[in-house]
Amino acid sequence: MIQTSGVIICLSYILGLLLTAAPGGGVWILVLGIVCAVFFRRGAKSRKFFQKSATDVASNSLQVTPLPRVWLIAGLVGLLASFYFQWRVPQPTVTDISKFAPPDGNNQEQLVIVRGEVASTPRLTRSQRGQFWLDVSQLNEVRNQKDAEQTQQGATGKLYVTVPILKATGLHPGQELEVTGVLYRPKAAVNPGAFDFKKYLEREGTFAGLMGRQINILDEERQWGWWQIREKIVRSQVLGLDIPEGPLVSAMVLGSKAVDLPYDIRDMFVQAGLAHALAASGFQTSLILSVILQLTRRAKKVTQVCLGALGLIIFLSLSGFQPAVLRAVIMGFAALIGLVLDRRVKQLGSLLLAATILLLFNPLWIWDLGFEFSFLATLGLVVTVPAITHLLSWVPPAIASLISVPLAATIWTLPMQLYVFGVVPAYSLPLNIITTPLISVISIGGIISAIFALMLPGAGSFVAGFLHYPTDWLIRLVEYFSKLPGNSLIIGSISTWQLLGIYALIFLVWLVGWWQKRWWFAGLIGFGLVLFPAWHSASTLSRITVLEAGAEPVMVVQDRGTVTLINSGDEGTGRFTILPFLQQQGVNQIDWAIATDFQRNNNDAWLEVLQRLQVKNFYTYATNKENSLADQAIPQVLQQQKGIYQVLPVGQTINLGSTVAQLINEQPIVQLQVLGQSWLLVGDVEPKEVERIMKAGGWPSPQVLWCNAESLKDLVTMLKPQVAIASSGNVESKVLSELSSIPTKVFVTGKDGAVQWTPNGAFESFTQVSESKSSIL
DSSP states (O other): OHHHHHHHHHHHHHHHHHGGGSTTHHHHHHHHHHHHHHHHHHTHHHHHHHOOSSHHHHHHHHHTSOOHHHHHHHHHHHHHHHHHHHHHSOOOOTTBGGGGSOOTTOOOOOEEEEEEEEOSOOEEOTTSEEEEEEEEEEEEEEEETTTTEEEEEEOBSEEEEEEEHHHHTTOOTTOEEEEEEEEEOOOOOOSTTOOOHHHHHHHTTEEEEEEEEEEEEOOOOOOOOHHHHHHHHHHHHHHHHOTTHHHHHHHHHHOGGGSOOOHHHHHHHHHHTOGGGGSOSHHHHHHHHHHHHHHTTTSOHHHHHHHHHHHHHHHHHHHOSOHHHHHHHHHHHHHHHHHHHTOOOOHHHHHHHHHHHHHHHOGGGGGOHHHHHHHHHHHHHHHTHHHHHHHTTTSOHHHHHHHHHHHHHHHHHHHHHHHHTOEEETTHHHHHHHHHHHHHHHHHHHHHHHHHHHHOHHHHHHHHHTTHHHHHHHHHHHHHHHTSTTOEEEOOOOOHHHHHHHHHHHHHHHHOHHHHHTHHHHHHHHHHHHHHHHHHHHHHOEEEEEEOOTTSOEEEEEETTEEEEEOOOSTTHIIIIIHHHHHHHTOOEEEEEEEOOSSTTOOHHHHHHHTTSEEEEEEEEEOSSOOOHHHHHHHHHHHHHTOEEEEEETTOEEEETTEEEEEOSSSSEEEEEETTEEEEEEOSOOHHHHHHHHHHHTOOOOSEEEEOGGGHHHHHHHHOOSEEEEOSSOOOHHHHHHHTTSSOEEEEHHHHOOEEEOTTSOOEEHHHHHHHHHHHO
């Protein structure tokens, strides 16, 4: 009864944390516990009827039948879990550094000098800047830069710092320094599917960032830390293998979060479905334990356990205290305990125990993707691999193992992957099967190389040199599969009810005999739960989305299965704004793309889109500008995709199904007819010039206006549209107050985020939709 009761209480605690996403989730757990207690209490007499008179049978029956008070305790634990979660949510203190950051909408830069201790090894960001975390101890505000007048204030908290890459070179944890820069508050996501920088920092207990310019090192002493050992291993392996093979081997041994792996390699592995190969977790811990136990098989058990525990602790310290690594290490310690007691450890029980311990330590990890994927994949390996291996009994055991392990992990993690990312790596399963031997060889060789590097760096480099060919073959295989047609199937993010329905089917196949025999039927239902809603939405949805993309109007028109993209924004907009949105919507190709030349000589974002999605028809206007490298590359990419590239004279109308576009003249002014509405997109043009052009051409006032923030008041007063959308910028509250007296509905994308319209509803901003969802939850 102790084992069964413990399982129920642990599950209620985890369920209580999960239901913090629902209103009153903890209360529902308590109600469920009371209902179960009443049910089992009333069923006590009926249970006696089925029990035998034999003592052993009766005792076994009692062991699997929890007492009513166990259910009451479990309900109470679930309720307390929800309160514990809220109590552990990070909140800025009174002296937190974020209190001194300028409020949102304040564009005045205030130079500050922040003093503190480096809390992490610097890493390279995608914008090629050095990044590290800083534990703040003091803040100096520079009031007068000419006279270097400063105001000193006490400050605390953790700060996200970025500096020029050369300034971050040589920094290490424990160093005390002063960073001069501009303090800012992180922004939340303003586009659907975009990365939420604010939430990311809040999960780390950080509420402000610092755009650093200068660094003054106050403490030159190199205090000992695990970072020195990690740095020694990475340097040795890079010397033996060069880049990118060296950092890749280090990442496969220590985890990508502990190694500054190049982003192109990281992205390639993620896109191909091999992200798990770069994450330190159970694979490395099982290798370490198996090697140690094999080498000490003739020693006493105490010696084996001590050396095994020491190996796990060293690995945990080197790779960092990440949820996936902690889970693997806890399960490794459970195996060592089983070795001491001469008992077989139940992997499912140790997995549940590891989850409970970690969530007691940090309940916020319940929403950490690394934690979720790690436990789901391990659960799949524990409960599903034996069943798949049994089904594959007709093939050699080695091949059956190669197939069953990645397939089981995929079955349990794919629903969550669709829920979060909406993408399926099409060739993930065959690539995992092919690369598993290479990953095993590289991981084992990398661990051996790391051990030698700690003793003698030259020896570590020499051993790492033997991994050149396996690592090179692995990179070539991943690169080949990531470039195959249809390497990523974009299905779109599934809803919560779809996620729960699919996992309900998986649990039925795992626990219920009837479903185990009809697993194929459950699979068909699961595919239907994903594909039918996606097909129905794509074939019936009509929507216009204006994304927040700075100085250029980026619009996505979805009309019953066809997709039109107008403009692409500046560099980075394609990768971080357009592609995440289209990925969330399940868009695999763009039917029509229009470049209207709002940002001259800047079409780099189009290349970012074309590298991931196929464009069937691409239109651009011939204007008096010099062709950039991106303009020259776009036709070549489209030719490879067998798409159509067409340059149109200024003034020609483009008919794109439900969208009609026309660049009025060489000025960035575009008139659109979209889903029955007239739109006018105005770039960097004086309002008086817009008025002259509109009158000369006899153009009517538009229903919807897009313009920059500086021209908003004049254009709205002049054109009187029903809706006006201004690009991100500083729109004074006085201007918005004046515009509120006229019927025009005004949106500012920098504040309101993306703006969407559907035929059945009014215009809505992304922040309005997000706030309404948050209030419901």
